[in-house]
Amino acid sequence: MSMSTVVLVLLLMSAAAFMLGKRRSMALAEASGGIGSLHSLPSHYGSWAAVLVGVPAVLLLFFWQALEPTVLDRLVIADLPPEVRAQDEARLGLFMNDVRNTVAGNIATGAQAEAVQVAAAEYRALQKDSARLRALLAVGIALAGLALAWQTIRPSFRARNRVEGVVKFFLIACSTLAIFTTVGIVLSVLFESIRFFQRVPVTEFLFGLNWSPQTALRIDQVGSSGAFGAVPLFAGTLLISFIAMLVAGPIGLMVAIYLAEYAPRKMRTVAKPMLEILAGVPTVVYGFFAALVVAPKIRAMGMTLGLDVASESALAAGLVMGIMIIPFVSSLSDDVINAVPQAMRDGALALGATHAETIKQVIIPAALPGIVGGFLLAVSRAIGETMIVVMAAGLSANLTANPLEAVTTVTVQIVTLLVGDQEFDSAKTLSAFALGLVLFVVTLILNVIALHVVRKYREQYE
Amino acid sequence: MSSMSDRPGAGRPPIHEVVQQSLGRRYRAERRFKAYGIIALVLALSFLGLLLISIIGNGYTAFQQTFVKLEFTLDPETVDPKGDRSEASLRTGNYLAVVRNALSGEFPDVSGRSDRRALSALVSTGAVYQLQNMVMEDPSLVGQTVEMWVPADDDADMYMKGRISADVPESDRRLTDKQIGWLDQLIADGRMEKKFNTALFTNGDSRDPELAGILGAVKGSFYMLMVTLALSFPIGVAAAVYLEEFAPKNRWTDLIEVNINNLAAVPSIVFGLLGLAVFLNFFGLPRSAPLVGGLVLALMTLPTIIIASRAALKAVPPSIREAALGMGASRMQTTFHHVIPLALPGMLTGTIIGMAQALGESAPLLMIGMVAFIVDVPQGLFDPATALPVQIYLWADSPERAFVERTSAAIIVLLGFLLVMNLLAVLLRRKFERRW
Numbered sequence: 085m086s087m088s089t090v091v092l093v094l095l096l097m098s099a100a101a102f103m104l105g106k107r108r109s110m111a112l113a114e115a116s117g118g119i120g121s122l123h124s125l126p127s128h129y130g131s132w133a134a135v136l137v138g139v140p141a142v143l144l145l146f147f148w149q150a151l152e153p154t155v156l157d158r159l160v161i162a163d164l165p166p167e168v169r170a171q172d173e174a175r176l177g178l179f180m181n182d183v184r185n186t187v188a189g190n191i192a193t194g195a196q197a198e199a200v201q202v203a204a205a206e207y208r209a210l211q212k213d214s215a216r217l218r219a220l221l222a223v224g225i226a227l228a229g230l231a232l233a234w235q236t237i238r239p240s241f242r243a244r245n246r247v248e249g250v251v252k253f254f255l256i257a258c259s260t261l262a263i264f265t266t267v268g269i270v271l272s273v274l275f276e277s278i279r280f281f282q283r284v285p286v287t288e289f290l291f292g293l294n295w296s297p298q299t300a301l302r303i304d305q306v307g308s309s310g311a312f313g314a315v316p317l318f319a320g321t322l323l324i325s326f327i328a329m330l331v332a333g334p335i336g337l338m339v340a341i342y343l344a345e346y347a348p349r350k351m352r353t354v355a356k357p358m359l360e361i362l363a364g365v366p367t368v369v370y371g372f373f374a375a376l377v378v379a380p381k382i383r384a385m386g387m388t389l390g391l392d393v394a395s396e397s398a399l400a401a402g403l404v405m406g407i408m409i410i411p412f413v414s415s416l417s418d419d420v421i422n423a424v425p426q427a428m429r430d431g432a433l434a435l436g437a438t439h440a441e442t443i444k445q446v447i448i449p450a451a452l453p454g455i456v457g458g459f460l461l462a463v464s465r466a467i468g469e470t471m472i473v474v475m476a477a478g479l480s481a482n483l484t485a486n487p488l489e490a491v492t493t494v495t496v497q498i499v500t501l502l503v504g505d506q507e508f509d510s511a512k513t514l515s516a517f518a519l520g521l522v523l524f525v526v527t528l529i530l531n532v533i534a535l536h537v538v539r540k541y542r543e544q545y546e
Numbered sequence: 547m548s549s550m551s552d553r554p555g556a557g558r559p560p561i562h563e564v565v566q567q568s569l570g571r572r573y574r575a576e577r578r579f580k581a582y583g584i585i586a587l588v589l590a591l592s593f594l595g596l597l598l599i600s601i602i603g604n605g606y607t608a609f610q611q612t613f614v615k616l617e618f619t620l621d622p623e624t625v626d627p628k629g630d631r632s633e634a635s636l637r638t639g640n641y642l643a644v645v646r647n648a649l650s651g652e653f654p655d656v657s658g659r660s661d662r663r664a665l666s667a668l669v670s671t672g673a674v675y676q677l678q679n680m681v682m683e684d685p686s687l688v689g690q691t692v693e694m695w696v697p698a699d700d701d702a703d704m705y706m707k708g709r710i711s712a713d714v715p716e717s718d719r720r721l722t723d724k725q726i727g728w729l730d731q732l733i734a735d736g737r738m739e740k741k742f743n744t745a746l747f748t749n750g751d752s753r754d755p756e757l758a759g760i761l762g763a764v765k766g767s768f769y770m771l772m773v774t775l776a777l778s779f780p781i782g783v784a785a786a787v788y789l790e791e792f793a794p795k796n797r798w799t800d801l802i803e804v805n806i807n808n809l810a811a812v813p814s815i816v817f818g819l820l821g822l823a824v825f826l827n828f829f830g831l832p833r834s835a836p837l838v839g840g841l842v843l844a845l846m847t848l849p850t851i852i853i854a855s856r857a858a859l860k861a862v863p864p865s866i867r868e869a870a871l872g873m874g875a876s877r878m879q880t881t882f883h884h885v886i887p888l889a890l891p892g893m894l895t896g897t898i899i900g901m902a903q904a905l906g907e908s909a910p911l912l913m914i915g916m917v918a919f920i921v922d923v924p925q926g927l928f929d930p931a932t933a934l935p936v937q938i939y940l941w942a943d944s945p946e947r948a949f950v951e952r953t954s955a956a957i958i959v960l961l962g963f964l965l966v967m968n969l970l971a972v973l974l975r976r977k978f979e980r981r982w
Contacts, residue, residue: 248878255788258781262805262852265845269816272823335586342583355587362594364964366906368935369601369957372942376950377600407593414590436565438572440579461811468813470909471935475942495815499912502822520819524812531811535804 090145090219097226098138101233105133108237116239124244132236132243135250136229141222148218156214160207168199183207273524276517283511284312289518291315295481297501297512312515314522316481320491324402324473325466327487331406332462336413337455343414344421345443363411371475374404379476386488394478394490401476402487405466413462416538420454421447423542454541460534464527470495494519601961605954611743611756612703613695614669614732616648618677622689631685641677645669645696652737653728664725670697672745672757697745698738700755700948705729706738709947720947746955750923751937755948758941760956762923766836766916766931767905769924773840774847774904779897781844782851783886786893789852790859791881810849817846818913826914833915834930842910847900854896858889891978898971902964908935934960 109129113119119126157180161169168179179200186204237243281289292313339359343352379400386393393399424447432442448455478490479500501516558564624643628635646666650656656665673696680694681687697703701720704710710719712726721729732738749759785806793799821842825831831838862885870880886893911917916932917940924931932940934956941953 244876248876251878252788252792255784255792258784259788259793259802261781261785262802262809262848265809265820265848266805268824269812269820272820272828273816276823335589338583338586339590342580342587346580346583347587355591358591358594360968362590362597364902364906364968365597366908366935366960366964368906368908368938368942369597369961372938372953372957373597373600375942376604377596407590407597410590410593438576440576441572443579464811464813468815470813470815470912471939474909474912475939495813495909498815498819499909502819503912503917517819517823520816524816527811527813527816528808531808532804535807535811 086215087145087149090222091142093219094138094141094145094222094226097223097230098134101133101137101230102127102130104130104230105233105237106130108133108234109239109243112237112239121239123240123242124247128243128247129237129241131247133230133233135247136233137226138229139250140229141226144222144225145218148214148221152214156207156210159210160203163206164203165199179203187211269524273517273521276514277521280511280514280518284515288312289314289515293483295497297497297515312511314494314519316483317492317494317497317519318522319483319485320398320477320481321467321493321495323398323485323487323491324405324477324493325463327399327402328405328409328466329459329463331403332409332413332466333459335406336410336462337417339410339414340417340421341443341448344418345439345447359411359414362407363415365408367408367469367471368475370404370408371471371473374400374472374476378404391488393488396476396478396490397488398477398491399487401473404476405469405472408469408472409462409466412465413458416458416461417451417455420451420458420538420541423454424450451541453537457534457537457541460530460537464530464534467530468495468523468527470499474499494523498523601954601957604950605952605956605958607707607709608746608951608955609743610707610740611745612698612706613739613741614698614702615693615695615737615739616645616669617651617691617693618644618648619651619691620644620677620681620688621647625681625688626685631688633682636682636685636688637678639678639681641674641681642666644677645673652732656728661724664722665728668699668702668725668728670699670756671754672697695739695741697756700946701725702729702738703756704947704951706733706740707951709951746952750921751919751932751940752921753919755944755946755952758949758952760934760937760959762920763932763934763937763956764959766839766924767933767935769836769927769931770839770843770933771901771905773837773927774843775897775901777841777844778847778851778900782848782897782900783855783893785848786852786855786859787881787886790856791885792877806849806852810853813909814846814907815909815913817842818910820845821910821914832928832930834918834920834932835928836924836931837927838914839911839916839931839933840927842914843904843907846907846910847904850900850903851893851897854899855889855893858892858896859885861892862888888980891974895971895975898967898974902967902971905967906935906960906964908933908939911936912939934963 106126106129109122109126110119113122113126122129160183161176161180164179169176171179182200183203184207186200187207289312292311293315294311294313295316296311339355343355347355379395379397382397382400382403383393383395428446428450429442432446433439437445473493473496477496478492479496480490480492481497482489482491484491498516498519501512501519621644622629624647625639625641626635627638627640646662649665649669650662653665656662676694676696680692698706701710702725705712705721705726706729710721712723716723729738745757746759748761749757750762752758789799789802793802821838825838825841826833866884866888867880870884871877875883911933916936918930918932919940920930920932922929938953938956938960941949941956
């Protein structure tokens with residue numbers, strides 16, 4: 085039986101178990117004086133039976149699926165002719181690869197074609213046995229579950245508590261997925277980074293001034309220095325993020341102040357959704373806009389002023405990234421400004437301050453921690469932004485503070501290093517994970533600080 | 547007791563005068579400050595306007611495509627080399643020659659190799675496949691002369707749409723003066739016409755702009771979103787229900803909360819690295835498959851859905867829970883029979899917004915190999931596929947002028963999808979929003 089039929093059979097069996105359990109509980113209730121003598125509802129008994137039938141069998145299938153390839157490999161290798169088995173591990177791995185390919189229907193070529201065919205035939209036979217055994221075991225466990233359920237269902241049996249316990253376990257498992265995701269990110273990035281730092285010292289990576297990740301394949305190859313000093317990337321990232329914040333900071337903050345303090349109700353109901361549209365535009369669209377419209381405009385403007393502007397200038401990427409972040413800054417600042425108690429406004433106005441003075445001298449200072457937190461979140465967003473810089477910023481590392489020149493960023497390098505086919509043991513590919521680690525750590529620190537500040541601030545006025 | 551004149555500040559004008567004098571300045575500052583706010587808002591909105599106008603202005607023409615009407619003589623010798631009208635024979639026919647002959651028939655005075663090549667460059671290579679398919683479907687056409695519309699090449703299309711101007715010096719444009727002369731003649735004969743560009747919606751990717759379409763990318767995005775939805779909605783809701791309704795307040799749940807909030811702010815490309823290291827290298831799932839893309843996007847949208855679902859659960863007043871508990875329902879029954887149904891609209895709204903985010907996301911997909919040039923339309927979760935935003939990224943990199951137009955058109959389609967999803971979320975919120 086194929087996997088899908090087994091799953092389908094199990095589903096049907098679970099449904100049948102539900103009906104049977106329900107009937108059984110009702111029959112028992114009738115025998116012992118009405119439905120009121122049951123501890124739980126009949127449907128709870130049914131659900132308990134369905135859980136007993138379905139869950140262990142599905143778990144079995146899951147583990148079977150995970151372990152099958154390794155066990156099959158072992159069995160096939162144990163039966164190989166001795167001269168094949170005598171090969172070293174790498175060759176044996178290649179041989180098994182051939183076997184698996186043959187099983188999958190591809191034609192394997194090579195010197196050991198005959199041995200491969202024999203092994204593949206055995207592999208296929210084992211696979212068939214495995215599928216049969218799997219189906220038998222799954223159905224057997226399901227039937228055992230049904231028998232167990234049949235026995236345990238009694239009027240005094242606390243079926244509801246059991247079923248709710250299972251549901252609660254599922255809920256807990258789902259909520260811990262967030263932690264597993266974080267752990268997964270940390271492990272996957274850290275693991276490859278450590279492999280990278282075994283080849284390139286951490287200090288060279290963090291403080292080196294030269295970035296050219298082409299490693300030489302041959303010793304005498306030209307132009308492949310394989311330098312992994314990431315400072316130019318950090319500098320480029322900071323430069324573009326700085327430009328973005330120069331655009332988004334003042335504009336976003338002023339928009340928030342205007343909408344929260346001055347704008348008539350009607351204007352707010354129109355302007356806010358418009359800003360949300362700006363926030364909802366995919367970043368790839370901003371990237372296209374930056375490369376197609378903004379960069380040529382800036383270049384042309386620079387030409388008329390007699391400046392030499394690179395066609396992939398940091399200014400264009402930063403400017404468009406700033407536009408992208410405006411709604412982010414404005415909505416965070418808006419929340420914070422609205423959280424300032426009305427009494428503080430009223431007090432300042434009653435003392436004769438103008439509206440602007442109230443805002444500048446009372447509201448902004450009161451909201452400052454929250455605004456700073458929002459800005460930090462915006463910076464972390466700018467640092468991690470990928471598509472705009474991939475499409476509008478440069479590719480070659482360039483250590484400069486001139487916004488008219490092309491710079492590259494951490495995210496651009498991650499993308500260029502990892503797009504396309506890669507071999508997983510070269511320093512070039514691994515360096516992308518080291519960059520990812522830096523990116524993750526920096527944004528994590530910014531986020532933790534920002535979230536902490538914002539939360540503290542909210543509590544202050546709650 | 548001191549007299550009035552001993553007071554500090556004596557000799558200065560009275561306070562109300564100081565205030566009076568400074569009032570003008572303060573009012574001006576007030577107006578200035580307000581003006582800054584208006585300027586900022588206008589700037590932000592004009593950026594939005596500029597963005598939309600430039601995209602739409604570049605893209606609306608891509609919904610039309612130029613076609614050329616030519617008379618094709620399906621000469622038996624070129625089309626059917628074996629002469630038996632069999633499928634194998636018709637497949638090997640030289641349809642390119644048919645197209646070339648049709649063009650030389652239109653312009654009999656064109657001679658010389660390079661001129662002829664320039665002439666045949668005006669018609670898309672798609673015409674060859676169109677002829678081949680037509681003849682293979684109906685072999686009785688062999689030997690006849692058929693008149694039909696075939697797609698023009700992208701440069702001819704650009705000229706027809708006015709994106710290539712004859713005023714530019716010849717060396718600066720992709721069409722020669724001769725080619726423009728032929729095109730003008732075709733236009734004057736009424737043999738060139740713009741029609742609705744169905745290829746854009748029914749084809750996969752192609753190196754030829756006039757044949758490139760977004761169907762493959764749209765389908766890839768669709769499969770991916772299905773995976774994302776199937777995973778992130780139930781898991782997100784379950785996590786939110788646990789954290790909001792059942793979780794004890796302790797360090798462990800605090801840790802989960804902090805984790806969720808942080809994951810919401812982790813750069814999307816880091817999720818791509820996770821997908822590459824875990825799903826592709828560790829679990830050995832296929833590259834470029836919508837399944838992997840969906841898994842990565844599900845992990846990415848989970849925090850959004852959890853946060854929105856928790857807000858929706860929080861908005862359900864405690865009285866509902868108390869009433870249900872008072873009637874003897876268990877906590878699980880209270881939650882599943884009363885609280886979740888009331889919070890469902892809010893949860894769905896959050897999910898739709900999360901899906902919209904996932905639809906527009908491209909950076910993590912670059913990491914898991916969904917940037918390949920894929921012509922075939924994917925048919926399942928394991929087929930190599932690309933996604934709509936990634937298709938936009940790929941086209942944006944193409945040098946042809948016609949791809950700028952098509953990129954913008956793909957963006958319009960993407961923004962259309964996003965608009966519909968967000969409108970749906972707004973409508974859902976409007977319809978089911980309850981103030982308790």
